[in-house]
Amino acid sequence: SARLLHLCVSGSRLAVGEAFEAATLDALLHADGRTPVLLYPETPGVSAAAADSLPPPEQLLIVVLDATWRKSRKMLHLNPALQRLPRLALTDMPASGYRIRKAHAPDQLSSLEAAAHALGQVGGDMAAVTPLFDAFDGFVQQQAAFVPADAPRTREA
Numbered sequence: 001s002a003r004l005l006h007l008c009v010s011g012s013r014l015a016v017g018e019a020f021e022a023a024t025l026d027a028l029l030h031a032d033g034r035t036p037v038l039l040y041p042e043t044p045g046v047s048a049a050a051a052d053s054l055p056p057p058e059q060l061l062i063v064v065l066d067a068t069w070r071k072s073r074k075m076l077h078l079n080p081a082l083q084r085l086p087r088l089a090l091t092d093m094p095a096s097g098y099r100i101r102k103a104h105a106p107d108q109l110s111s112l113e114a115a116a117h118a119l120g121q122v123g124g125d126m127a128a129v130t131p132l133f134d135a136f137d138g139f140v141q142q143q144a145a146f147v148p149a150d151a152p153r154t155r156e157a
Helices: 002-008 022-029 069-078 111-123 126-144
Strands: 035-039 060-064
Touching: 002 111, 002 126, 035 111, 060 111, 111 126
Parallel strands: 035 060
Antiparallel strands: none
């Protein structure tokens, strides 16, 4: 869903990889002088940024890791600059609409869903991100059309 998110959000950047050179990652994280925050669930021992402590939305750079949970933890391990970012954690999320894959919990969202909720929350306007959810719903419907009804769903690791 990260590719679709990238196509829908103007000014977004999509960097593909697992481990990044420190200088390259630093340039990506501090592009345009914005303040980077990592969209990531609450993690024991790591403080999350309070919404009221964040800069205005136009000054934020929301970093989204599009990976399984296992892979995202590996990416954090391999990229210390990502570990040091303030965390933006979402709470009280609705069930995911990503019905073409199986998750461990209903509120485990796709990257696009999580990013859309984050953008709506930091911007204070969930209606503004409705087009993202609409595009995602279309994507899921299109993908579901190719999956036989009796096929097992993939599992998020």
